[in-house]
Amino acid sequence: MAWRKEIQGLESNNAVTAVGAILLLLSFYKTSYWFIFLGAFLLVISRMSIYYLNHVADHLIFENEKESIRLSVGEEIILPLKFSQFSWLPIFQGTLKIKLEAIVEGLGVPFTSHENNVEFKFPIFVKGQETIQVSLPLKATARGVTRIKTVELTVGNFFGLGSVQLKYNPFIHKELIVYPSPTMVSQTDRLVAARSNGDYSSPSSMFEQFLAPIGTRDYIYTDSFKQIHWKASAKTQALQTKVFERMADNSWTFIINLREANTPHIHLGVVESLESIASNVAYLAQLATQRGIEFEVFLNLRMVNQSAVYHLPKGCGTRQLGKVLDILARVNKKGNTQPLNKLLHYVEKKQQNSPVVIFCGPFPDEKHKYIAQMLKNGQRLFILQDDNQYPAIVPLGRI
Known part of the structure; x- marks a missing residue:
């Protein structure tokens, strides 16, 4: 699964379920509409809470396309994070946590630094059958490369009992590449x-431009067989060697x-x-x-x-x-x-x-x-x- 779930408050919901069941049983011995209403209400709330916590992330998608965002030290960007909830279950009380290498800092967004990481936390709200884009404003502070190391979403139960912590399991491909700040070098x-621009002719160069023959000369025994100019040799009745322009770069x-x-x-x-x-x-x-x-x-x-x-x-x-x-x-x-x-x-x-x-x-x-x-x-x-x-x-x- 894309999300690893850790549910908090199941025991509380199970306790509420037990209380509701007891109240319904008591209503059979002592007829009371209050017992029936309260017991049924507690049963419905607790079972719906357990269902919500277990299934709210079943169809929650975090867009994880491969993307490299390049910037320089001191440059500011908006990091887009897209979430789609294809289920009918909404996320009302969500808290999103993003962890990156400490080569960036937030702009107008609270963040905490710990060792070599920086964490951002902010609320998130997603309706059922909705796609949203969260914009995280960042400023590059140091040279380096960071991908999004952690995406965690804590979803509170809108009935008030319990929460579920969702941690995105797959490798996250989105990365930030911060270029070094060029420092002027003298001399x-x-x-x-x-x-200084490209290749140029240089008679003293060691290198020859084999695509630029400029003439022929008499053959000597150290010349390569491939350098013989056969047409010129036929005309002069003596072996002729191609002469190439010497180039330097x-x-x-x-x-x-x-x-x-x-x-x-x-x-x-x-x-x-x-x-x-x-x-x-x-x-x-x-x-x-x-x-x-x-x-x-x-x-x-x-x-x-x-x-x-x-x-x-x-x-x-x-x-x-x-x-x-x-x-x-x-x-x-x-x-x-x-x-x-x-x-x-x-x-x-x-x-x-x-x-x-x-x-x-x-x-x-x-x-x-x-x-x-x-x-x-x-x-x-x-x-x-x-x-x-x-x-x-x-x-x-x-x-």
Whole structure:
């Protein structure tokens, strides 16, 4: 069943039933219309009360469609909650309790905070055969993700005896995603070259654009067989190799290490500076989006249904920005971090050799083998100094 029921006051109603039955029995020995009326009245009231408490939730539906509501810290929203009572039994004396993570607070609605949760209580009234929508005004106060953890409805018996507490059993799919507040990072001009929008021609680049041949040259033994231009070779009676335009790009790679340095256990050690890292990376991702720069993200925190190292492939635009902000909202100190070596090994296998690499969190030195390889590849390495007051971009080795 959708609702788990806990009925209070059944004993009282059963006692009233017993009193009513006794009064009816007494009326057979001593004829009294008062005994008959009172006994019948108590029997009807008590049995109707028991029926109401047992069946008021039989056809009560809470709309539980999958929905993700995204907002930023400080933003206000109305959280809609829809209830449908398909039974003829009304709910007159209902009290609704909603429990969320303590990353939001109520606006004009009384609430209580307990540990990491915030609870809201307010009256609810639903007629029989009616659908209502309860609007819960909220304000986001901290980065994070919360689904509705608990929906509880306490329904008082409108005859006055007893109540039933209903707790919604199924997993609730509605969730709130609160994005981090971007914190401005200084010296970002170091990341942005003069040609910062997309790919551009660069004769010194290591990469060739195979969809942009610009001519041919004489074949040499180190050329790939696939690069031979057969038509040109037939005309010149000598093997000719295609020459492609060399391209460069200004994409960024974020390598986010959330593992505290010298942490021996794989499941512990999320950095204390998690909030500042999330805010700084959010700012840099917004900057990249504004400038049309592609970027990818590596993160050594196991996400839901993901591998031990999370990887967001290279992309750009508002859709890519939204994915990054979603991830930054979901990271928390309860996750399982992976060692830095495992993160960098994964990066070496998966990264697309962006010319700009930004390390976030505890970082290795230049002598680390994976760092040395990136420098050998010609990549420019930077450190995000995630200082709470003055975050900045600093070239690796100049801190």
